[in-house]
Amino acid sequence: MDFKILGTVRLSGPSGLVSLSRKQRALMAALLLHPNTTVSTDRLIAAVWDDPPRSALANIQTYVHQLRRGLEGSGLRLRTEGSGYVCEVPPGSLDLLVFEEGLRRARRDQAAGDLSAADREYAAAIALWRGAPAEDVPLGGVLAPRITELEERLAVARSEWIDVRLALGRDDLVGELRALVAAHPLRERLWEQLVVAMHQSGRRDEALEAFRRAREILVAELGIEPGPELRRLHAALLAGDAELDARPAMPAPFQRLCQLPADTADFVGREAEIAELLSLMRAATDRLSPPIVLVSGLPGVGKTTLAVRLAHLLRADYPDGQLFVRLGQDALGPREPGELLEVLLRSLGVDGAVIPAPIEERARLLRQRLADQAVLVVLDDAVEEAQLRHLLPGTARGAVLVTSRSWLPALEGAVRLALDPPDEKEALLLLERVAGADRIGMAPGAAEEILRACGRLPLAIRVVGARLATRPVWPVSEFATRLAGRGLDELVVGGLDVRATFEPSYAALPDPARRAFRLLGLAGLDSAAEWSIAALLGVPALEADAALETLVTRGMLTSTEVDGAGQPRYRLHDLLRVYARERAEAEESPRRRDEALTRHVLECLRRTRDGTRRIPIPLAPPYAREPETGPAPDVRAGAAWLAAERRTLMLALTSAAELGLAKTATELAHHFTGYLIMDRFLDDAEEVQKIVTSLGDERATRRARLLLASVYIERGDFLPAEELCGDLLAEFSRDGDTHGTAYALVARAAARHMTGSVDEALTDTYASIDLLEAHEDTAGLAYAWTWPVWIHAERGEYGRAAEIARARLAVTREEDHVVRGHLLRALGAALHQRGETAEAVVRYRESLVTAEANGDRVEAGKVLRRLGEALGALGRFDEAVETLTASRRLFVECGEMVGEALAGHSLGVVRLEQGDPDRALRHLHVALAGLSDGGSRVWRARTLRELGRAYALLGRHEESEGAWREALALFGDTVEAKEVAGLLGE
Structure with a gap:
């Protein structure tokens, strides 16, 4: 063996013993005491120094480097792993490992009854000990337990070896055992062995004296009488029992x-x-x-x-x-x-x-x-x-x-x-195995509903399968309906009961964790951040955190994800959420339930106000806000928080409506809708307005309908939006609500602009601006002023459009990134149409930086589309196609069908300018299909115009004329209509 730790530390290399400094020896001892195991740097430092110097870490690294050089060629390897080191020892080269292996062989031989072989193995293993482990090295107290453990192993091994030799009839053990009981007087097993050894040597009187001495020590030191085996030996000595003459019984072989x-x-x-x-x-x-x-x-x-x-x-x-x-x-x-x-x-x-x-x-x-x-x-x-x-x-x-x-x-x-619930495929397979594959296969929709109601929890699936198996003619769809309505009441069969499985875990929770669990279920939250729990409980964050930690460690919540806002999220399984709501309804009074939900709704409103400060306002009169203090809120951070808490806020809105908190619900819906529209959650935005409408409050309902018009516009449903705005304008006029009138006008202007009613749109826009100025509504004005830029550009008044855009940029604050981005895009469009395309590219790129910084992918898609058009006009076709492809990809990812279609339109135009009508035709057909009849008449007309050009270049004149005539009908009496008429030669 080249390396020894069972006594003084000795290391041998190719040239003989390796000389080590005191600290190197301590480091090596700590590693050899844990061979082939990672030892952390902190533990090594504690082993080498009781009071580590500041340079301890650097010193450890130096010692390791020196040891690697000194032990090179020895077969021993010091390897860095994580934040520690591993001492890799070749087999048979370290006395500690050889001792352990010898001990295993000895015990194996002993259990097999080969006592002679066991005797040899024990003797060889114990002979490796030359003293206490690392006895020549001053080690820190952190290694004392390890050394004590090894010495205990030696003591056990010695005792086992004595058993073997007693069983072999050796009569030379008395002296050895006297020394051992003197060193370890409280170990009864040694006294037992000494009594037997003395008896076997014919020294009965000394054996009786040994028992008396053992009893005296045990009573004096521990206050206990000798154990049953030592008492049995004493009784046998007194009785002259022949049983004691036999070899002591070996421990019974291990029962496999x-x-x-x-x-x-x-x-x-x-x-x-x-x-x-x-x-x-x-x-x-x-x-x-x-x-x-x-x-x-x-x-x-x-x-x-x-x-x-x-x-x-x-x-x-x-x-x-x-x-x-x-x-x-x-x-x-x-x-x-x-x-x-x-x-x-x-x-x-x-x-x-x-x-x-x-x-x-x-x-x-x-x-x-x-x-x-x-x-x-x-x-x-x-x-x-x-x-x-x-x-x-x-x-x-x-x-x-x-x-x-x-x-x-x-x-x-x-x-x-x-362990998480199985995936959908495995969950379905389990249901088929228990209930029957043919039966489940005949009702795939009902099976999917069952698995959803069970949250794919195997116990619940097994209960469902067992219940279906016991009633083979019961329709699966009927059971799916019952399960959806009755939940846990249906998840019982025989000795399996899902609710009963949950109960012991819930009962074992401390009170704060139990209440947190109940209120999570009450709020309907399947996933929550710490702030939600704190609000529901009405306690500081640290108390909520303690309750959450308990729920996680007890397996009632999982916490394996961090959301996009950097918040750890705590997830509650669907069935546990049902159980938690049951407990809330059983253990919380109606008043306490309402108080908890109200606290949560108000906290949702407070945080939503903060999160939407730099997000574009929804098209409705704004709520008064507290003056801003400190640095301006980050748009991306606010949007990330709103995205992470979108479901939480939807549930909070429902709770607010059920609690009758009309004002709170309406304001929360207002702020939340601005985000939902920006991030294209248009179905959610529509659902929010339905929740507000359900309150039965006339003013709240009118605000919700105004916001619904914005949703229609964002979807490309311009005609319904225009009609709804007309109805609202009549109502606002009747009630003298000029502020609401201003927003209805600007919304109708946006819809009219997209349907080709450009002059009427411009009239609405300036009327809304006059009203917003009268109300000193700066946020509304910032949005409303973008429309004259676009509409003047549509009318061919590019200079006027650029003039307005520059004027608005001059008065818009730097921190209002979203508004500035929109204005820069509009300015770029005006400049492009005026022929100042190179400058337009610059403005588009500035606008793109703003959109990307805000994390607004839809706006980025719009800017990229405009930028691609400008690059194509400059003859930079490859860049243009790449840019437009990126634009279309963003729109697809966001589910923005109108934007996708317009990007396709622009790709078609660039391919035409490039002289490739075949590819242009493909892009334009796809774009036309995406521009529904209820959407933008102007853009359908423009796409048809470009289709006509592509057909003309391909010599397909009849199709070209048909496309142009359809475009002419859609354009109406506009400048572009005259252009198409010229193409037709009219």
Whole structure:
């Protein structure tokens, strides 16, 4: 052996003993005490210095570098891993590892009954000890437990060797045992061996004296009488029992047994999880401690089923046996470690009469029975770490597989797998296995509804399948309907009850966590950030965080994601949310429920106000805001928060309506709609207006209808938007609401502009501007003034359009990025039409920077479309096509069909300018299909005009004339109509 740690530290290299400094020797000792295992840098520092200098980390790195050079060629390797180092030792070269392997062989021979071979192996292994581990090295206190552990192993090995020699009839053990009991007077096993050795040597009187001395010490030091085995020996001595003349009984051979429940016949899926767990259980063959793998997850997710399947797959890896014990709680709480230890010891053949009472002694006996045995211990449904620590084997050949609803964060050395519900395919397969594949296959829609109602929770799916299997003629669709209406009440069959599975976990929670769980269900939140919990509870953030941590560690919530706003999100399974709402309705009074939801709604409103400060206002009179203090809010940060909390805010709006909080709901809807329109959640924006309308408040309903007109415009439904604005204008005029009139006018102007009523649109725009100026509504004016730019450009008044755009840019604040971006795009369009295309490109690029900085993908798509058109006009066709393709891709990603069509139109125009009518034709046909009849007549007409040009270039004159005549009818009496008439020669 080249490396020694069991005594003084000695290292040998190719040139003989390696000379080490004191600190290098300490570092090497710390690594050799943990061979082939990562030792953290912090632990190494603590091992080398009791009071580390500031340069400790740098010094450690230097020592490692020096050791690598000094040990080069020795076979030993110091490898950096993570934040520590691994000392890789070649097989058979370190005395500690040779000792461990010799001990394993000795115990194997002993268990097989080959005592002579066991004697030789014990002798060789124990002879490797030359003193205390690393006795010549001053090590920090952090390594004291490791050294104590090794010395305890030596003491156990010596005791086992004595058993072997007593069984072989050796009579030279009295002196050795006298020395051992003098050194360890409280170890009863040594006294027992001394009594037997003295008796075998014919020294009965001395044996009786040894018993008397042992009793005296135990009573004086521990206050206890000798144990049953020592008392039995004493009685046999007094009686002259012949049994004592026989060789002492060896420990009973280890009983190889399998306690695993039967594997589940209809087990499905989980291939990835099984592969990962097998890898974890089989990793690190040179380890010094048993692998501990924890499978955690919410109740009913299939942890035990997976663990049993895995344990059966691992039987060949652990041939000495597989133990299985349930730790889960019942009505009296979690099972106690003492009870669990007794169960395991009895399983291993230990007579109940000799099982000691103290937990520590039971644990020590269990470790002794499992020592160096390849045993897999499955500990199912652990509740807390304290249950487990006494149940773990002490040697590396064993392994432990734990299942728990909790993450058990304080379980040292465990590697963890969080088990999620199966995917849709595996969930459906499980339902088919239990209920029958043919039956489920005949009702795929109902099966999908069932799986959705079950949240793909395996226990719930199994209950559903069992219920369907017991009633083979029951329509699957009927059960799906019942399940959707009755939830947990339907998820009971035989001994399986989903609600009952949840109850123990809920009951075991401390009060704050229980209330947080209930209120999450009450609010209907399947995913929440910490602020939501704090608002519901009405407590500071730290208290909410503590409740969340408890729920996560107990498996009632999952926390594996961070949203786009950087907030950790806490997710509640669908069925747990149903159960949580049940508990809220049962345990919270109506007043307390309303108070919690009201707090949450008000907090949603406060945060939404802040998040929308730099987002374009929706087209309705704005609410008064508190003056801004500090730096301007970041548009992207606000939009990211709103995106992350979109479902939360929708639920809060529903809650506000149900609570009768009309003003709060209306204001929340107003601010929220601005974001929803910007990020193209148009269906949500429409749903928001329906919620507000349901309040029955006339003013709130009118505001909702005004915002609905904006949704129609953004969808490209310009004619319905124009009609709705007309109705609203009549109502506002009747009530003398000039502020509402201003917004209805600007909305109608936008719709009219897109349907080709350019003159009427311009009239509406300037009328709205006059009213907004009278109300000193700067936010509304910022938006309204963009329309004259576009409309004047449509009328061919490019100079006027550019003049307005520049004037508005001069008075718009730098921090109003969104408004400036819109104005820059409009200015670019005016300049392009006026022939100042190079400057237009500059303005477009400025506008694009603003859109990208704000994270507004739809606006970026619009700017890219305009930029592509300008690049094409400059003859930079490749750049133009690339830019327009990027524009169309953004519109597709955002579901913006009108924008996608317009990008296609622009691609067609660029291909025409490039002289490629074939490809132009393809783009233009796609664009025309995307511009519905109810959408923009102007853009349909323009697309038809370009189609006519493409047909003409291809010599398809009849089709060309047809496209132009259709365009002429759509243009009406405009400048562009005259242009098309010229193409027709009219």
